[in-house]
Amino acid sequence: MTYDEARAQLIAWRDAYPDNPFESDTFLRRLLARYLDGARLGALERRASAFAAAMTTVVAPAAARYEQRAHLAEFAPYDGIGRRVDRVDFDPSYHVAGEAVWASGVVSLSGEPGRAFEQATLLYLLSLEGEAGHACPATCTIGLARALRRRADEGVRDHFLPALLEVDYARADRGAQFLTEVQGGSDVGANACVAEPSGDGETYLITGEKWFCSVADADQFFVTARIPGAPAGTAGLGSFVVPRELDGRPNGFALRRLKDKLGTRGLASGEIDFLNARAWPIGPLEEGFRTAVSIVLNTSRWMTAIGAAGIMRRAVLEARAFAHHREAFGQPIERFAAVRTTLADMAVNADGALALVMALTDVEDRIDAGRASEDDVHWHRLLVNLVKYLTSRQATSVARDGIEVLGGNGTIEEFSVLPRLYRDAIVYESWEGTHNVLAAQVLNDLARLPLLEVAASRLRALVSGDVAGLNDGLTLALEGLTRCRDDREFAAWHLRDALDRLGYVAEAIYLAEAGKPVAARHLLARQSPGYDAATDTGLAERVDKILSV
Ligand SMILES: Cc1cc2nc3c(=O)[nH]c(=O)nc-3n(C[C@H](O)[C@H](O)[C@H](O)COP(=O)(O)OP(=O)(O)OC[C@H]3O[C@@H](n4cnc5c(N)ncnc54)[C@H](O)[C@@H]3O)c2cc1C
Structure with a gap:
């Protein structure tokens, strides 16, 4: 085979990627049709198809740039005249992708109870690029919006929620969620950040440090903090919303630095010190941890599982097409039994994960719409932890298998999306609950319910x-x-x-x-x-x- 012939095979492999990864995803469409019908299904299909087209033409090329080390977000502590601003600056391509993601409605749909299938489908399509750069901000914003919609007092809700539901990326507020402190992410009850009443009868002042702050550029932060005089452990934690700025100045926080991460690199994760940051409670203070877990973390766990399923689907598409076009020892590598077995294993894991994630989405949909039975709530409680635990591990394994099928080329960043998917998948395993923490949560729930x-x-x-x-x-x-x-x-x-x-x-x-x-x-x-x-x-x-x- 000549050099040109070998390159022609690679070009054919790249060209095999569908222009519209929603239209060509027969299994996803079949699953959606099992759960939905009529006008809702039709509207979802049109929305998903439009976003899938934007994924290939807009988001994919943008992400391929801003996810590379040379174009990552940078911390800008001061403005041009030396005032402290604690800003995060992104490559312009990051915002190009953000506009398409927000325009899809994946975030703004949070204002309508019971849109879980729409949001899941859009996030799945976004995750075909392993695109945590916007999938994480979208997820955090959805979690905060849900917490405000379901739990906050009317005044707090009406003040903070509308900007989170904005479909126009340039005008939208983006959300973040800060629980983890340096003494431990699993042991949230060890949180030491405190929230003192400010004296105005409404707001609190938060002081302390948060160690893992993804979407460090967000406009609104969901923050857990200890209420003075409240019990130790998780029972003493309140949930708050903290606006990034008050009167055009940073609201009592300082960004120390951005973290240099293995994966999810398109997204800015930092360490933040709070000093008297003005905060509004979300729901009753004594139920702060419940709000954090049952709405914010559970939303993130569900969405992380969707992301994991999207990563697997992409790995399967890349590996199957590559194996079809790439030849070794005179034949396409897809003819070797060992390669075929790997491809089949990848496919059944990807499809199994998607089927299970959609079963979870079905209960999510009913819970968010306020139509859930007691059985639904119990089923959801088990599924959300089980599914996040299992699918995040499957995603790492399937992405790694995909890299194996591509051989040495599979390890090269410019060659395919797979190295990025693999790095992101490993992060997905830890955030929103490590495996052991999710398993322990299931065990506790089994004993009580x-x-x-x-x-x-x-x-x-x-x-x-x-x-x-x-x-x-x-x-x-x-x-x-x-x-x-x-x-x-x-x-x-x-x-x-x-x-x-x-x-x-x-x-x-x-x-x-x-x-x-x-x-x-x-x-x-x-x-x-x-x-x-x-x-x-x-x-x-x-x-x-x-x-x-
Ligand atoms: C890129 C990235 C971004 C993140 N962004 C955010 C964010 O925006 N907001 C936020 O709040 N957090 C964020 N996190 C933090 C994440 O949620 C924590 O890393 C996670 O909860 C685990 O906490 P830890 O890292 O402190 O690990 P630890 O709690 O120190 O756990 C270490 C290990 O011990 C195990 N372990 C702990 N307790 C038990 C137990 N009881 N039984 C058995 N094993 C146990 C864990 O499973 C884990 O394997 C982010 C993390 C990453 C990697």
């Missing part, structure tokens, strides 16, 4: 006869979690395995239910404890079927 009973009845009702082993797999997973619930010593060692089992079997059930029994069988087989390819006689046939779709 009938979550396993709800999970059993919801999942059993969906089990299809097409896939052998689903019922048994579900029984095994539920038994493992029941034992963890009843035996803390056992749980300390086996909880994560038990969660993995439930997560994968749930993905397989939703895959089968959505018309992908072979993918369900493959995921279930490959994730079974003690799986042995040597005795898996159906492997080649399954792989062929999965890749023929």
Whole structure:
């Protein structure tokens, strides 16, 4: 093969990327049609299609520039005449992408209760670029807007919410959420930042430091702080909204520096000191931690899971097209059984994650619209932690497999989007709750609430006869979690395995239910404890079927 022929293969691979990644995503569209119909589905499809087109023409080229080290955001502590401004300056391409993202409605839809499917679909499309640069600000803004809409007093809500719902990026306020302090992100109860009453009967003054502040350029911060005289731990935390500026000056905060991160580099994450920053409570002070977890963090966990599913979809698209066009030893690499197996594994993980994320979105939609049953609330409580935990790990693994399929080229930043997806996926694993923290949350909830009973009845009702082993797999997973619930010593060692089992079997059930029994069988087989390819006689046939779709 000549140099030109080899390059022609690479050009063909790049050209294979769809102009409209929504229109070509038959599985996503099939899932949406299972949950929605009529005018709502039609409107969502039109909105998603328009945004998908903007993703390829506007957001992708912009992100390819501002996510590179030479064009990252810079900290500007002072203005030209030496006044402290604590600004973050971005490459102009960052704002070009931001305009398209905000115009999609992904954030402004937060003003309408029960738009979870629309927001999930748009964020999924955004995540095809691994685009945490705007996915994180959008998510933080959505979480803050939801907290204000659902929990804040009327006056606070009406003052802060409208600017967060603005569809015009140039005029919109963007939100951030600051919980983590240097003494620990998992142990939020160790927060030492304090909020003293200001004396005006309405506002508080926040003092202390926050150690991980993503969207350090935001216009409104959601901040947790300790109320004087309140109990220790999480019970003593209030939730507040802090405007970045008051009277055109920084509102009692100083940005120390921006962090130099492994991933999500397009986004500015800093360390911030607060000194008497004026803050407005969101909801009753004594319920501050509840607001932080049940609305803000849970919104972020759901959206992180959507982002993980988007990352996986992109990795699959890149790897499958590459394997089709790239030749080695005289044939396309997609003909090698080992490559085929990797591609099939990637595809079933991506599809399984998307199916499970959409099941979570379905409950999110009802909760946000105020239409949820008590069972829905319980199901959501288990799903949101399980799904964020599982999909963020799957995303890292699928992005890494994608890099493997591209070979050495897969590690090169200018060659493909995959290095960025991989770096972002690793960050997704930590933020909004590390794996162990989410697992511990599930365990605590299992002890207090009938979550396993709800999970059993919801999942059993969906089990299809097409896939052998689903019922048994579900029984095994539920038994493992029941034992963890009843035996803390056992749980300390086996909880994560038990969660993995439930997560994968749930993905397989939703895959089968959505018309992908072979993918369900493959995921279930490959994730079974003690799986042995040597005795898996159906492997080649399954792989062929999965890749023929
Ligand atoms: C790029 C980036 C941006 C971020 N942006 C924000 C932001 O905007 N706002 C914000 O509030 N935070 C933010 N975070 C912080 C993030 O939420 C925390 O990193 C995360 O919550 C974990 O906290 P930690 O880093 O202090 O780890 P630790 O709490 O120190 O945990 C370290 C390890 O110990 C494990 N561990 C802790 N407790 C237990 C336990 N009980 N049992 C078993 N294992 C345990 C954890 O699972 C983890 O593996 C960001 C993080 C990153 C990486």
